[in-house]
Amino acid sequence: MEMINALNVLNSFSLAEIEVGNHFYWEIGNLKIHGQVFLTSWFVIAILILASLAAIRNVQIQKAPSGIQNFMEFVLESLRDLARAQLGEKEYRPWLPFIGTLFLFIFVSNWSGALIPWKIIEIPNSELAAPTNDINTTVALALLTSIAYFYAGFSKKGLGYFANYIEPIPILLPIKILEDFTKPLSLSFRLFGNILADELVVAVLVFLVPLFVPLPLMALGLFTSAIQALVFATLAGAYIHEAIEGYDEEHE
Amino acid sequence: MDTIVASASVIAAALAVGLAAIGPGIGQGNASGQAVAGIARQPEAEGKIRGTLLLTLAFMESLTIYGLVISLVLLFANPFS
Helix, strand or coil: CHHHHHHHHHCCCHHHCCCCCCCCEEEECCEEEEHHHHHHHHHHHHHHHHHHHHHHHCCCCCCCCCHHHHHHHHHHHHHHHHHHHHHCCCCHHHHHHHHHHHHHHHHHHHHHHHHCCHHHCEECCEECCCHHHCHHHHHHHHHHHHHHHHHHHHHHHHHHHHHHHHCCCHHHHHHHHHHHHHHHHHHHHHHHHHHHHHHHHHHHHHHHCCCCCCHHHHHHHHHHHHHHHHHHHHHHHHHHHHHHCCHHHHCC | CCHHHHHHHHHHHHHHHHHHHHHHHHHHHHHHHHHHHHHHHCHHHHHHHHHHHHHHHHHHHHHHHHHHHHHHHHHHCCCCC
């Protein structure tokens, strides 16, 4: 921490601040929450809601859709293909909203962090950035995924879901239990690490050479953050599918 | 922070990322090489191969990212300071 702060002293460019582990705390009761994450998440949620509202404002069913309606239908269809590829034709529909929301929220968060010059807006103690570069956001999303696949398993098979743990052979039981913990851990760390790494690399490069040189890396950042949103949604779908399908059905 | 703890943390952070990059590096090289061979053998499957390759590369990349998370914890949220 001190080393980075020492670097910051030299740094006259306010665009190139590197702040990790400093937060803009809000105190609500006994809770200390990270205010900057809330501000940016609300922004992302507002973008998504406004885009959906704009898309359904003048829905055309008779004619070919155009403009934003066309775009949103394209988005919806790609999400449907994603969910269908993971969950299969029969099961995908009830899980489409969950997987689609995960993808859209993560995607818009990542891109807002890269595209919107948050660092211009000054807030005390910290700086605004993508909501997904805070570990709390990604852990929340990963735990939601865990809850979702447990719910999927229980609602499909009832208590028979636990049979998954001793199939195909009971000796794998410890590994299967361990897997329930490593799944959210790896999901959250993957997303958090990728986004934070992107922002740090860009920040360090901007600190060294403020103009033009960081641009290719920013483009690479856009690309990886899109891929990470895709990976998160795909994995959520794969985990849910694993919980729904039994061992026997899968290998018929 | 202790000088010795600080220097040990910095070295450990560097080693965490560096060592974590070896395995995924080999893996990504293998995967990309196989993908190129696949495309050369069957150019019409390029789109499908590229999509799968990018997804698997992201998975391998995340292994390095785990090391990066450890090193970031050591640098910015050091539990021993």
